[in-house]
Amino acid sequence: MCFQNLPIFFDENGKAHLKEGVANPYAYRTQTIGERDQVLAQIARNNGQLRDVDFDPVTRVAGALAFHSTVNLQDRRVVDTASMATLFRGYEVILRGRDPRDAAFISSRACGVCGGVHATASALCVEMALGIKPPPLGIVMRNLMLSCEYLYDNPLHLFILAGPDFSEALVRDTNPEVWEKARVAPARFTALHGYRTVGDIMTDLNPLTGKLYLEALEMTRVAREAYVLLGGKYPHPETIVPGGVTTTITTTTLSEFYLKLKAFFDYSKKCIGIWDDVYDFMYEANPQYRHLGELPPTMVDFGQWDHEDHYDATYKNCNAWGEKRWSTPGSVVNGKLVTTRLTDLNVGLEEFVEHSYYEKWTDYPFKTDPLGNPISPNHPWNKTTIPRPGQQNWKERYSWACTPTWDRHTFEAGAYARVYISALAKKLPKSEYVESTGKSLVFNLAKDKLPQLRAEWKVPPVWNAFERNRARAYAVGFNMMVTMENWVRAQDLLKRGERKVSTPFKIPKSGRHIGVGFWGAGRGFLAHWCVIEKGVLANYQISTPSTVNACPRTPWGEQGAYERAVLNTPIIESNFKDAKDFRGIDILRAIRSFDPCMPCTTHTMVEGADRVVTREVTTCACGIG
């Protein structure tokens, strides 16, 4: 293991050290406004008809995300991009000074879609800080609840959020030539989904009326109902606590849970068949689609689904229990797996605010992690969230999202990252349901109405919007079989007489305790960091997948994942005469491939930014607060 950019080396025991002789190891170069001007001037020179790069101010944006692209329609290229989170989240501020037991309940509200994952990341973070090891059944129950969130989230993205972009209604409108081909293109996986042509699939992807659209909505209900059987309530469960869960589990509960989720055996197969057919067809229809949202694969994921025999909630052992998770933690840089150790992931993380509406903080309380590995002053444990609202300026500050980096790279987060990293790492615990080969991920989808299917996701030769979506389709099957693994384990634990699902604890009123909850959301990478002092939260930091993907440029000018992916996107849309009827479907497909979920990136709005709080907020005292 070595870093490319941070001046850190690892000794033979894997411990990190700062390289000697580096005066200011965490210094970085900041791109000046003059340098940015030069970039823009170059864009103007390269685009003859562009007299001036006159960026829209995009004022008074009512949503949580605004994405600005400058498009040269003549060359069919995007020449500059900027991703804005338009609202301030504030949970880091809201949580300061509160009882640590509040954190799971409050941070759960960071998202109106996937609240359980925040509650769990928060519980993990506090249990690490305070040394609370949950009992095995509590760990397995958390896994099952997480699975439900993924089984709810991934189909939602595939069919409700991204799916309509591949529906007859949209394809016929934006690219009639593609629709004409789709209409007669035979489907390859009819046995899995029943459709004769790709056109038939696209028709049933139509928003609000298509059978696949409506079926996906129904499946999200099934997954949520399964969650409720274990967690009592969803979204925003109140049964996830540091030390486990507060729910009563019996064999009857587990049987009901199984009966609910059983529908996903065949649905997983269908998801794979549908999206393999659609994306394979799109490549054939126009090979340019291979470049849509294309990026070198650079991604980070913390892994999820703890193994009850290994997880002990300690930072000291986190590399060992992390690598025993049912999806493997790791970092992939330019397609190569760099590490699977959680401490390496933690040590390499930094957050920058030079292009965000925050003040730079000056405190540097933690020079190392609890194991003595050096951490940056920009690490979340050292970060203080200090909002500094101001006017938007593309060259300076333009987003409420900060810029997370790992080893000074911006990176991607997503459900696909856990598929990708688990496939490359070859470290999944032994299971009859899932297997990592080092190049692919194999899972045995059990027989239901459809026969058993041995599905295999292979690392693709290109990494683009379609492959993100395709990996997400395979993630449904991966999730389902991890669910089965944990369901069987839960049954075994009950048979052995295990009933305990949580470990009681007390909040120490003295001392300083730090923890990190390495976890994941349906949309990928998620972690919470806490510092507990005198019995209350002295600092709390949340890093979410949409922050990772939608972030603004780094101080040194490297763009975030959305920005870079759209910049690489060719404009293939064909059915428009001029700017007025240009739909920007290719740009939307690129952005939606990241499964954008902005509320966890952003929340409330403050004075000086020309926006109103009343409709964007999901939770925090919200709406009416």
Place this chain on the structure above:
Amino acid sequence: MPRVAIGLVGYYQFIRGYPLGPELRERLDGLAAPGCEVTIHEMNWGPIPIVQDFQASPVRYDRVVLIGAVDRGREAGAVTPRLWLGGALEVMAVQNRVFEAVTGIISLDNLLVIGAHFGIWPKELVVIEVQLSDNSIGELVIDELQVNHDKGEVSIVGQYPLAPEARKVVDDTVELARQAVALGAGMPGLVPLSVEQLNPLAKVCHNQLIEDCVLRSPIN
């Protein structure tokens, strides 16, 4: 006995320190509604789960009262009762609201449209709209940070006292909710609300097209 649901859109009861919501909830819990069976629903999540909850529930409400903050450009603190009249929207106009809904955004307007599309609303739907000042939450959050920062110490966050103007908002909202529960479409002062009057959706993508460009050739 008519069954009435009150939906608190975007409200969360556990967060201390920002008292308007909890106070409103407590007051509504104690709402006297003789002759009605009233259920209060937390609606602090996206419209799709709310639609599914309504669809799955065996209870069919005779009347729904939604309470939420929304920016209609009124004076801060204004509380307005409205009668939902619905209206027709094109498929993509509804889907654009679904796009927002499934990215986690909670919005009274999206809930009205998506709920109407899936047919969950009863004949009588009263919406109590609260116009907050632009920066109400942001200011509270930043003030709180400032207090902690200035003190240079960590302490349990205390309750902010309810400001007189905030108390008036709660009083007005509770009174209008009481009337809406009891009288529904028959309550005085109801202002009609239809899809045409909802706030337009925000565009996610802002594509600035380089001017004077002419397509060299169509792609196919």
